Amino acid sequence: MHIFVKGAAIAFFSLAITACSSNPDDGFTGKESADVLYSDARTAMETGNFAKAARTLEQLDSRFPFGAYKDQVQLDLIYAYYKQDSTADALANIDKFLKLNPTHPDIDYVIYMRGLVNMQADSYFLHDLLNIDRTDRDPQNAQEAFKDFNRLLKSYPNSKYAPDAQKRMQFLKDRLASYSVKVAEYYIKIDAWSAAAVRGQTIVETFSDTPYVERALEIMVQAYGELGQNTLKQHALEVMKTNFPNNALVSQR
Template identity: 50%
Template sequence: MLSNKLSRSLVFSSVLGLMLAGCSSQSDEEQVSKTQIEYLYDQAQESMANGNLNLAQEQLSSLNKRYPFGPFAHQIQLDLIYLHYKLDNTDEALAAIDRFISLNPNHKDVDYALYMRGLVNQRAEHNAIHNLAGVDRSDRDSSMAQAAFKDFAELVRKYPKSEYAADAKKRLIALKSRLAKKELAIAQYYMERQAYLAAANRGRYVLEHFSDTPEVENALAIMVESYDQLELPELREDAMKVLRANFPENQLVSAR
């Protein structure tokens, strides 16, 4: 009887010893893994600091694939977003941002991700200008500018106390002007084709949505001329009153 109890005790001790050894081994492996990730992450940071952004991107992408749930996972993903932005990898940056926000909607750095999405869209819009000769291309596609405007507006609305909110507000002003110019370019297109009602509607749209931009003056002038051509004196006079009150030096006001 005693020998049976002793035998069971020895077996239990052996199993417990193996379990403890396994736990110890697992803990050691986790520690080694964390140390290795930290070392590789530091290497990527050094590459970034030295201006070798392509290498840093390769290093962080490799880390992100090997350790998608590692101790530096979120920071690696945010760093990759920044690198995609700096390297003008628009599609990759937007995909990474949307993935980060979708998987981490309550993360403390969601405001940064939103801010970066605005920057990425704004830069993409800027890169599409191709105005090396100083040509104003207000008629170009404005979809990226609209997307950037939406991103910055969402940031300011959801995170008004974010450290990025102030800069987002400044960028919203510039984007409003850009979008207003696009509307005026379309209005001018209609004017040249004698589609005066469509031109007047574009001018009114600028007044309603971009009233705090310099483009309002031209919008009012287009409305005055369009209503004049359409023989709508009351609407023409209403537009002229606003133009006269706010822009007394305008050519249409002084010519009257």
């Protein structure tokens, strides 16, 4: 069963690469009007053909950079790139749009999309498909996504995208806290007790509303004990007792 799943995943991945690398002739003559190109792009978007939509929008942007559709083309391109997993293209367009249109009425959407793109870049489809735990991977994109959603909530708290951004921030907190726990546990393995204690404290202070606080306190107790910092160890134990009274470290006292 596992062999079949892995084989299916590899086959799917191969097909995805083939699909992305193909570039069929879209029939551009260079004479289409802006209206025709935009209509074609919208049709492609609505039917889920985001690769064709992106190519059509790129044609429109190249031939009519100051036309009536210029802003909407950029907004649609951002979404088309996002749907294709084209992180670099999506972020480049987003950052360009934010720089050139800081007061645009859809700026909250663009910031929200930046968070989605960074969050997408942090995920690994095959790892999810095969149920592989890779929370130890570099969290840079997750950190960027968290910043993006936080920026949206602070600057546009009434945005229609704010509720979803808030939910995604909680997910990202869990992701970042989990990563920090793994880093702290690695420090323990190499007897880097001071670094482990600092990482544990950071989790408690920064991600206090995640399920990883209990483990962080355990790391702090162990690290402070190894360092001979009994006052800090006792303080961590008191916090543990207050918040997690059934923890084994509390009952051992």
